[in-house]
Amino acid sequence: MISLLDRQVVFFGGKGGVGKTTCSSAFALAASRRGQRVLLVSTDPAHSTSDIFERPIGPEEREIEPRLRAIEIDALRESARYVGEVKRDIERMFAPAVIRQAHRQIDMAAASPGLADVALLDRMIDLIIEREARYDLIVFDTAPTGHTVQLLRMPEVMETWIRALVKHRRALVEIDRGTENQDEAVSSSDDPVLAALERRHERLKLLRARVLDRANTSFVLVTIPERLAIEETARAAELLAATGIGVGALIVNRILPDDLEGEFYRSRKAQESQYLQELTRRFSRVRRTDVRQLPHDVYGLASLALISEQLLR
Ligand SMILES: Nc1ncnc2c1ncn2[C@@H]1O[C@H](COP(=O)(O)OP(=O)(O)OP(=O)(O)O)[C@@H](O)[C@H]1O
């Protein structure tokens, strides 16, 4: 994991409950204590970063330590903000009668789960692109695997969509202007809507370039030595590979201690060692970091630091 400290963006993903919040928080803490300015972003509606740092964190950046800040973003809140922005865009574009109709349609679309994803992605772009001057590293604690990877694939889809919109809008503006400037291409400086669409397009292109740049962005997969978690990790790794996103590390969390006694423990430990061998075999090309199960659950800075130590060992 030490090699990931020089990235600008690191995503933590994995199956529910394997330790994504624990490991991403510990990694962010470790990086900040080594001198980096770090922002930890939680996209999980359960807001567990507040629990782990034992203080309320919200939709505004909150300082945890001198170089560590955290923020919890919420898909529902982001949806409302996003819908507001889209409505304002449309108000600039159309006559009042059309606007009323359009608003009804947008309100219907706003109820669909897809919109929450678009809004969340939009907010992630904000954080990645617009705050890079203030942070050396942005760490994302994500909601369970499949979903986040799908989200990271979205710029691809949205780019096509936005490009079509830009083309359409440009044609409209050209018709509007009539024949006087036929030779001149319509530029975004002539039209606020075109400018807005192009800004969005540029932002998506930037995000895509960032996420696919392995020197800049990494995805860390967190798992535990158990059957279902391993299978889900394999699926996530495939999806990431197909998207072109680099897997920077595999964290195997909750490894049992070596020195316990008893039949129950021996049986669990034997099973664990088989799964660890399987992980070595199936993820031979990914750097692996093992994290031991602590005798207590992990919250508070002192307890997090014990996980940090293991991550950067
Ligand atoms: N190495 C560990 N030793 C002891 N307890 C751990 C360890 N890792 C995680 N835990 C505990 O396991 C629970 C789940 O961890 P965590 O919340 O980090 O998982 P998660 O993947 O973020 O879950 P979710 O999918 O719900 O967001 C927490 O109570 C945490 O304290």
Ligand SMILES: [Mg+2]
């Ligand atoms: Mg979590």
